[in-house]
Amino acid sequence: MNATDEEIAALLRRGHPDADTYAPPPFATVVARQARPRPLDKRPLVALAAFAAVVVVAVVGSAFLRTTGIGSAGGAPVGSVLTDIDIHSIAAQAGVPDLAVIPLGDDTAVTVRWRDGRVELLRAKLASTWTLTIIGSVAAPRPPGSASAVVANMTCIDPNTINGPAFVYGSLIENDETTLRIHTDYVAGDVRLNDGAYLFVIPAQPGEAFWIDGPNDPGAPSPWPTAAGVGGPAHAGAYFAGTIAKPNACPGFGGAPLAPSPSPSSAVLFNCQPRYCPNVSVAANLETAVLGAVKSYGLPVKSITIGVLGYSCGVPDASGIAPPCPLPGTLPRAFVDFLGTNQNAVLQLGTSASGYTIVSVDLYPGDSSAP
Amino acid sequence: MATVQERTDTSGADTSWSAAIEVAYQRRAVHLWEYGRRLGLDPGTAEDATQEVFARALHLVLGRRPGNLDAWLFRSLHNHAMDRHRKARRVQLVDLNEPSAGPDDARRLDLWQEVDHLPLRQRQAVYLRYRADLDFPAIASVLGITESGARANVFRAMATLRERVIQR
Numbered sequence: 001m002n003a004t005d006e007e008i009a010a011l012l013r014r015g016h017p018d019a020d021t022y023a024p025p026p027f028a029t030v031v032a033r034q035a036r037p038r039p040l041d042k043r044p045l046v047a048l049a050a051f052a053a054v055v056v057v058a059v060v061g062s063a064f065l066r067t068t069g070i071g072s073a074g075g076a077p078v079g080s081v082l083t084d085i086d087i088h089s090i091a092a093q094a095g096v097p098d099l100a101v102i103p104l105g106d107d108t109a110v111t112v113r114w115r116d117g118r119v120e121l122l123r124a125k126l127a128s129t130w131t132l133t134i135i136g137s138v139a140a141p142r143p144p145g146s147a148s149a150v151v152a153n154m155t156c157i158d159p160n161t162i163n164g165p166a167f168v169y170g171s172l173i174e175n176d177e178t179t180l181r182i183h184t185d186y187v188a189g190d191v192r193l194n195d196g197a198y199l200f201v202i203p204a205q206p207g208e209a210f211w212i213d214g215p216n217d218p219g220a221p222s223p224w225p226t227a228a229g230v231g232g233p234a235h236a237g238a239y240f241a242g243t244i245a246k247p248n249a250c251p252g253f254g255g256a257p258l259a260p261s262p263s264p265s266s267a268v269l270f271n272c273q274p275r276y277c278p279n280v281s282v283a284a285n286l287e288t289a290v291l292g293a294v295k296s297y298g299l300p301v302k303s304i305t306i307g308v309l310g311y312s313c314g315v316p317d318a319s320g321i322a323p324p325c326p327l328p329g330t331l332p333r334a335f336v337d338f339l340g341t342n343q344n345a346v347l348q349l350g351t352s353a354s355g356y357t358i359v360s361v362d363l364y365p366g367d368s369s370a371p
Numbered sequence: 372m373a374t375v376q377e378r379t380d381t382s383g384a385d386t387s388w389s390a391a392i393e394v395a396y397q398r399r400a401v402h403l404w405e406y407g408r409r410l411g412l413d414p415g416t417a418e419d420a421t422q423e424v425f426a427r428a429l430h431l432v433l434g435r436r437p438g439n440l441d442a443w444l445f446r447s448l449h450n451h452a453m454d455r456h457r458k459a460r461r462v463q464l465v466d467l468n469e470p471s472a473g474p475d476d477a478r479r480l481d482l483w484q485e486v487d488h489l490p491l492r493q494r495q496a497v498y499l500r501y502r503a504d505l506d507f508p509a510i511a512s513v514l515g516i517t518e519s520g521a522r523a524n525v526f527r528a529m530a531t532l533r534e535r536v537i538q539r
Binding site: 003004005007008009011012013014015016017018019020022024025027029030031033 | 389392393396397400401402404405408409414418421422423425426429476478479480482483486497498501502504529532533536537
């Protein structure tokens with residue numbers, strides 16, 4: 001005899017048996033996940049860009065068909081406007097010994113493990129000539145306390161391409177110094193959401209590193225700079241290891257700097273005891289200091305409020321996770337990272353450069369300027 | 372407007388909204404995970420998708436917060452699952468009905484195997500109605516269909532299940 005609706009409904013309400021043993025992670029993991037910086041909602045912009053692209057292709061294609069007579073003659077269909085690139089050959093031209101090239105799509109998260117060398121996150125596009133844009137670079141993982149364990153975030157824009165700015169978030173996962181997690185996302189102006197970025201894993205070059213550049217600067221090997229910035233590439237906008245300021249100009253593209261410039265800013269300090277980081281009064285000092293730093297980068301911001309209140313380190317919270325304290329032997333200071341352009345930025349405060357983020361704040365000039 | 376951001380906790384979210392999301396998480400995390408499984412996600416991916424949906428909910432600013440949070444959560448998870456499948460270019464066939472602990476679960480397992488063979492809409496509708504206990508307006512909102520369409524999908528699903536599930 002077949003089951004009745006009531007019997008079926010009763011069984012359905014109990015759920016699938018495999019859910020009986022499923023225990024979701026604590027809510028704190030959601031909070032931690034949410035605290036990661038997120039890009040702007042790009043959907044309206046993408047839709048607009050896609051519409052614009054369709055219009056342009058239609059207009060250009062129509063003109064092309066009229067000119068060539070292909071359409072009226074019933075010839076072969078017109079091919080793709082954008083040609084796919086051969087990233088391996090481009091890498092070879094740039095002298096980059098890519099061991100692994102991982103295409104990154106929009107909103108992609110990857111985990112990479114490596115022993116030494118560097119990880120480069122690149123963006124490439126082929127029009128009549130090729131260009132390579134360095135988006136982010138990660139120095140070789142080092143033991144804790146080493147000044148070289150730095151993630152360098154940078155966004156460069158090649159004015160010769162139609163590509164717009166990109167956000168790339170990279171951070172070393174705590175407790176695993178050889179794991180990098182990168183989150184990519186693209187914002188306005190980019191109509192190639194799924195094939196614009198590549199991750200290069202570059203093999204170890206002890207004491208040496210290649211400067212990867214566009215066709216205007218063919219990328220001769222350059223010595224990796226020391227923590228003091230000595231011996232680095234001659235280009236404006238070189239990457240530096242350690243806690244030296246990151247570049248404020250993109251290499252090889254006419255030197256047009258982004259605004260705001262990446263940091264960290266050594267002007268921002270906060271006092272942090274080993275087991276208890278800033279209290280309310282110190283947070284107020286932080287706000288003043290960060291405001292000064294933000295203004296110095298040209299953002300028309302009048303004030304900043306930061307909720308770094310009673311941040312504790314080394315003490316497990318309710319979820320059992322203990323936020324890390326500053327590394328032994330390092331100066332207790334807040335590092336400020338800017339990601340983005342002069343249209344928007346994400347401000348991150350952390351206990352180390354691009355390390356554990358205490359708070360991130362989205363800055364929009366339109367929200368805050370207006371004297 | 373002088374202030375860039377109102378004073379917040381370290382997550383950047385205001386506390387009342389965070390509390391509401393936390394309550395929803397305690398109540399709905401298992402249901403969303405299970406819904407993800409019904410949509411063809413493997414256990415790990417379903418958990419990741421569930422976490423992501425709640426993280427996005429926390430991130431919603433005032434003015435974009437949904438009136439019906441439950442419906443928003445399930446709809447977001449559905450969108451997230453479809454995105455995953457789209458990016459993977461194909462729907463991965465995962466074993467949704469792995470052997471369970473004991474014979475007491477056998478009948479439930481049989482039933483859910485039949486549910487998983489229903490057309491997607493019916494599968495979603497019957498899950499949302501009976502397991503997630505959503506009302507028909509909410510189901511309609513999740514599925515992007517009319518309320519009568521939601522009722523029809525549940526009705527058809529139950530008719531199929533009646534035929535296939537044997538009374539014990």
